[in-house]
Amino acid sequence: MxxxxxxxxxxxxxxxxxxxxxxxxxxxxxxxxxxxxxxxxxxxxxxxxxxxxxxxxxxxxxxxxxxxxRYASDPKTADHEIAQRILDMFKWNVLVPDSSIQVKVEHGFVTLSGTVDWAYQMDEARKVAGKINGVVGVGNLITVRQRPNASVVKDRIVAAIKRQADADAASVTVQTDGNKVILAGSVKGWHERQIAERAAWAAPGVTRVEDNITLAA
Structure with missing residues (x-):
């Protein structure tokens, strides 16, 4: 038997x-x-x-x-087809390190895992997967390899504000907590605050930014 x-x-x-x-x-x-x-x-x-x-x-x-x-004209929404479509989209997207990310699809729910160097790579992978026809949800288990260095983040913020607003960012303070960056201090305008936050997000290893910067009186 x-x-x-x-x-x-x-x-x-x-x-x-x-x-x-x-x-x-x-x-x-x-x-x-x-x-x-x-x-x-x-x-x-x-x-x-x-x-x-x-x-x-x-x-x-x-x-x-x-x-x-399912006829030829119907959407291709089988789990393995969704997974292949996501992998193809990763290969075509220069912002996604496709060799570092694994894809699992079960009943249309996508789970992403792996390790990347930058937070924007993790976010872009999640956005790409969510756009595929047939995907009902995306679980993001991707981790960011590096941890941010406070002095590196501070240098990036100072340089960005100087470059884009021609202003002094010496009053901005930077702390790190794991992969989180905490910004504090003061700047002269909202534009400089936005520059500081974008610069923090662009630093290696950052997955969260807490912006406590205030506007100088």
Whole structure:
């Protein structure tokens, strides 16, 4: 008597062998000899052919058929298609280090993991994944490799304000708490405060910025 794993292997092999069945989008599960087919086929005829192919495998006690017919013009929203589309979009996006990020899709919910060097890379990956058709949600488990250095962040802020506003940023103070940067002190205008916050976000390892900068009287 075949085990469930042996039966699953045989059903998959039979589906792949049957020329009238495109098995790429068909999933096979087996529990105590009961075979469940799930996923998509491109026609009703293909659905019937898949069912017949599974039934003729020796050892199949019963068949639960959950296949859906999806035509060529329908959106490609199977989990593996969503995952591939996300990977393709990562490769085309220069802001995303695709080799450092892993993608998992389950029932349309995307989970991103891996390690990157910059917070903007993590944010961009999340935004790209969320735009793919068929995605119902995105879980972001990506971590930022480096931790920010307070003096580096301060130097960036001072240089940015000097470069963009031709103003002195010496009164801005910077503290770090893990990957969080805490800004305080005072500047002369809202524009300088925005420059300081953008400069903090651009520093390596920053995943959160707490802006407590006030405007000088």
């Amino acid at each position: 075949k085990t469930d794993s042996q039966l699953q292997h045989d059903v998959i092999a039979e589906l792949e062998w049957e020329p009238s069945v495109d098995s790429a989008d068909i999933g096979v599960a087996v529990d105590k000899g009961v075979v469940t087919l799930s996923g998509y086929v491109n026609s009703y005829a293909g659905k019937m052919a898949a069912e017949k192919a599974a039934r003729r495998v020796s050892g199949v006690r019963a068949l639960a058929e959950e296949l859906k017919v």
